[in-house]
Each structure stands twice: as C-alpha cells, then as structure tokens.
Amino acid sequence: MSAADVTFRIGLLGRGTVGGAFEQLLPKHASRVELLTGLRPSISGVLTRSTGSFDEILARSELIVELIGGIEPAREYVLRAMREGRHVVTANKQLLSQHGEELWDVARAHGVQLRFEGAVAGVVPVIRVLQESLAGARIDRVHGIVNGTTNFILSEMARSGITFDEGLAEAQRLGFAEADPSEDVDGRDAAAKMAILARLAFDTPVRLDQVRYEGIEQIQPDDLEYARELGLGLKLVGTAERVGEGLSVRVHPLFLYPGHPLASVNGPFNAVTVESPAITEITMSGPGAGGPQTATAVLGDVISAMIPPASTPPTTQQLELVHDVVSAFYLHLEVADQPGVLAQVAQALALHHVSVKSVVQKGLGQQARLVMVVHPVLESRFAAAMGDIADLEVLRRPPRAIRVLEEQFG
Ligand SMILES: NC(=O)c1ccc[n+]([C@@H]2O[C@H](COP(=O)([O-])OP(=O)(O)OC[C@H]3O[C@@H](n4cnc5c(N)ncnc54)[C@H](OP(=O)(O)O)[C@@H]3O)[C@@H](O)[C@H]2O)c1
Numbered sequence: 001m002s003a004a005d006v007t008f009r010i011g012l013l014g015r016g017t018v019g020g021a022f023e024q025l026l027p028k029h030a031s032r033v034e035l036l037t038g039l040r041p042s043i044s045g046v047l048t049r050s051t052g053s054f055d056e057i058l059a060r061s062e063l064i065v066e067l068i069g070g071i072e073p074a075r076e077y078v079l080r081a082m083r084e085g086r087h088v089v090t091a092n093k094q095l096l097s098q099h100g101e102e103l104w105d106v107a108r109a110h111g112v113q114l115r116f117e118g119a120v121a122g123v124v125p126v127i128r129v130l131q132e133s134l135a136g137a138r139i140d141r142v143h144g145i146v147n148g149t150t151n152f153i154l155s156e157m158a159r160s161g162i163t164f165d166e167g168l169a170e171a172q173r174l175g176f177a178e179a180d181p182s183e184d185v186d187g188r189d190a191a192a193k194m195a196i197l198a199r200l201a202f203d204t205p206v207r208l209d210q211v212r213y214e215g216i217e218q219i220q221p222d223d224l225e226y227a228r229e230l231g232l233g234l235k236l237v238g239t240a241e242r243v244g245e246g247l248s249v250r251v252h253p254l255f256l257y258p259g260h261p262l263a264s265v266n267g268p269f270n271a272v273t274v275e276s277p278a279i280t281e282i283t284m285s286g287p288g289a290g291g292p293q294t295a296t297a298v299l300g301d302v303i304s305a306m307i308p309p310a311s312t313p314p315t316t317q318q319l320e321l322v323h324d325v326v327s328a329f330y331l332h333l334e335v336a337d338q339p340g341v342l343a344q345v346a347q348a349l350a351l352h353h354v355s356v357k358s359v360v361q362k363g364l365g366q367q368a369r370l371v372m373v374v375h376p377v378l379e380s381r382f383a384a385a386m387g388d389i390a391d392l393e394v395l396r397r398p399p400r401a402i403r404v405l406e407e408q409f410g
Pocket of ligand 1 (some may be wrong): 013015016017018019028047048049050051066067068069072073090092094118119122163256288289290291294
C-alpha cells in the first residue's frame with residue numbers, strides 16, 4: 001500500500017489561535033491515530049485571509065476543519081464541504097447557534113459528520129455527553145458557566161474587591177479576554193453556547209436570537225461583598241430548562257450557595273451541570289478556551305470522524321500498571337501521653353524518608369492523639385514507616401491513615 005493510500009487529508013480553514021494550535025498538535029498524534037484507524041492524518045492545505053484557495057483545499061481533502069469563526073464565509077465553506085461529501089469539524093459557536101438546523105440538515109442529507117465539541121466549553125466534553133452518553137435520559141435542566149472571561153472577572157472581583165473595569169483589564173493582561181471583549185461581558189457568547197446545548201439537551205431547534213441574556217458590566221464590588229457575608233457566590237450562569245410544556249434558555253448573573261456544583265468553579269474555567277431524574281445530576285468542568293485546549297477537542301472530533309461509528313478501536317499501547325504511586329497521607333495515632341513520643345514517631349517516619357507537613361497534638365488523659373499530614377511520598381515507603389510505627393510500645397491503638405489529594409483547582 002502506498003503512503004497516499006493511508007493518508008487521511010485534512011483541509012484547515014483558519015490558522016489563528018485554535019487553527020495554529022491544531023496544526024502543531026496533529027503531527028504529534030499522527031502515528032497514534034494511524035495505529036487506531038489505519039489512516040495517517042495530515043494537513044492537505046491551509047486557508048487564511050492571505051493564503052490558500054478553498055476550492056483547491058476542498059478538492060484534496062477528506063475532512064475540513066473550520067476554524068475561521070463568524071458567519072460568512074465559514075457558513076458557505078462548511079455547507080459546500082458537506083454537500084461534496086466531506087466530514088466537517090468546527091468550533092464555531094456563532095455559526096451553529098444561528099444556522100445550526102441548516103447545517104445539521106445538510107450533514108444528514110449527505111451522510112457526513114458535522115462535529116463541534118470545541119464550540120462549547122472548550123475541551124470539556126459536553127457535546128459528546130449530551131449527544132451520546134445521555135441520549136437515553138430525559139433532561140430537565142442544564143446549567144452552564146460557559147464563558148471563561150466573565151468567570152475570571154467575577155472570581156477576581158470576589159477575591160480582591162476590584163471593580164468590573166479592573167477585573168476586565170486583568171483578564172486582558174493575562175490573555176483571558178480579547179481586545180474587544182463585548183460579546184463575552186454582555187453575555188452574548190454564553191447565550192450562543194447555551195443555544196447549542198439547549199438544542200441538544202431538549203431536542204428542539206433553539207437559535208441565539210431566542211436566548212435572553214444579560215452580562216456582568218453592571219456588577220458592583222459591594223454586590224459581591226454583601227453576598228459573601230450571606231455565604232453566596234456570583235457567577236454568570238446559562239440556564240436551559242423545561243418550564244411546563246415549554247423551554248426557557250437564558251443567561252444572567254446568578255448567586256449560588258456554596259453547595260452548588262458550579263459555586264466552586266473559579267477563574268477561566270467552564271463547567272456544565274445536567275439534571276435528569278434518571279441520573280440526578282452530572283457536572284463536567286475544565287478549561288473553557290485557549291488554543292491548545294480547544295485544538296485538543298478539535299483533534300478528538302477529527303479522530304472520531306475517522307473511526308467507524310460505534311466501534312472501540314484496538315489498543316495501541318502496552319503500558320505497565322503501576323501500583324506503587326506517590327501520595328500524601330493523613331496519619332492518626334493514639335499514643336501514651338509521655339515525653340519523647342513525638343520524637344519516636346518522627347524518627348520512624350524519617351527512617352523511610354517520610355516528611356511531615358503539619359501536626360496537631362491533643363492530650364486525652366493518659367493518652368494523646370497525634371494527627372499529622374505528611375508530604376507526598378511513595379506509598380511503599382509510607383507503608384514501611386507505618387509498620388515501624390505500629391510496633392512502637394507507646395502506641396495505644398493501630399495507626400490509621402487516609403490518603404490526601406493535595407491539588408486544588410481554580
Ligand atoms: N480562541 C479560543 O480560545 C476559542 C475557544 C473555543 C472556540 N473558538 C472558536 O474557534 C474559531 C477560531 O477562533 P480563533 O480564536 O482561532 O480565531 P482567530 O485567532 O481570529 O483566527 C482566525 C483565522 O481565520 C482566518 N480567517 C478569518 N477570516 C477569514 C476569511 N474570510 N477567509 C479565510 N480565512 C479567514 C484568519 O486569517 P489570518 O491569519 O489571515 O488573519 C485566522 O487565521 C472561532 O469560531 C472561535 O469562536 C475559539
């Protein structure tokens with residue numbers, strides 16, 4: 001078989017933040033994709049405002065990745081590609097929220113795939129979950145923090161008491177907001193994404209112009225200050241929910257109590273909760289934008305389009321299963337209340353290179369309780385230290401240990 005026979009040619013429309021990241025990502029994964037699919041993906045041509053010809057790229061591609069954004073000419077290119085039998089992958093929420101039904105109709109009519117995971121919540125796999133995993137659930141409500149710029153600004157306002165303008169300037173300085181952030185801060189970007197999620201979750205055509213939206217420009221620092229005293233956190237939340245026999249899709253600032261799964265989503269992160277009687281509630285969260293992150297979602301869609309539906313590809317790796325991993329631990333000891341006990345415990349830990357991060361000691365009459373958290377260490381070392389500690393004469397009960405996850409997100 002010649003190289004040409006196994007090459008899967010991808011035409012790339014747009015080489016900006018996401019398109020450029022996709023162009024870099026694809027060659028790094030080409031060998032693995034070839035093992036999975038039998039086809040080696042490669043870029044057959046790139047279209048920007050200054051380079052490339054759409055007709056030539058289309059003629060030599062099996063699949064088109066559209067990362068231009070906006071309505072025209074993206075709409076025309078996507079329609080033409082599908083009418084000529086090509087699969088299309090896009091991250092274009094503007095296009096899907098305004099012309100989705102036309103595009104999905106054409107995809108069905110021509111038996112091609114139109115995939116768009118990157119269009120909502122970046123690399124968080126909400127589209128797949130709604131279209132595939134939850135296809136059997138009757139969904140009652142979807143809530144989403146689907147705009148990272150506004151979530152970052154609100155998080156900063158809450159954290160350091162700054163104004164909306166200062167929060168926006170900080171978001172722009174750190175690259176979390178565009179030079180023209182108007183569609184982010186006025187809620188329109190989130191509304192476009194909620195239109196797409198509502199369409200999938202409720203199986204009903206929903207266009208952007210049917211979504212009511214408000215932004216966060218009016219939020220004052222003291223709104224956040226008073227809310228904190230009441231135990232509330234403020235987010236820009238999109239909601240799509242059944243109301244009687246109808247459907248409400250809207251975006252507005254919303255106070256949340258700390259127990260809500262969206263309350264702890266901070267910074268530029270996105271999250272979507274799906275509620276259904278069958279599943280109670282599912283929350284997905286992660287990076288909602290960014291070139292490499294969104295390009296990862298785009299590549300996932302490309303691979304899905306290359307694999308025949310409903311098949312699980314063969315494995316391509318023989319990774320060894322590792323059992324001795326690194327973990328931090330909480331350690332609870334009940335010991336005789338006498339001098340030198342802490343030193344004995346510390347010595348047993350030090351012998352196995354286990355170092356203590358924090359310790360609390362409490363007297364309990366004749367006994368004392370020593371509670372400590374140790375820094376991440378190989379579990380085998382910690383187990384050896386526990387063995388030595390269990391043999392100490394000063395111990396009154398067997399030691400108890402629980403692993404600690406140290407990472408904090410957001
Ligand atoms: N950026 C993100 O984090 C992110 C996240 C999720 C989804 N998305 C979506 O991904 C898509 C691309 O976003 P992006 O941030 O990568 O955009 P971008 O950085 O502005 O890049 C756009 C690219 O499209 C090209 N282009 C624009 N108009 C064109 C035209 N008329 N003909 C041919 N090429 C044209 C530009 O060409 P030049 O290079 O010549 O200017 C550029 O290469 C959008 O739909 C966006 O909503 C982006």
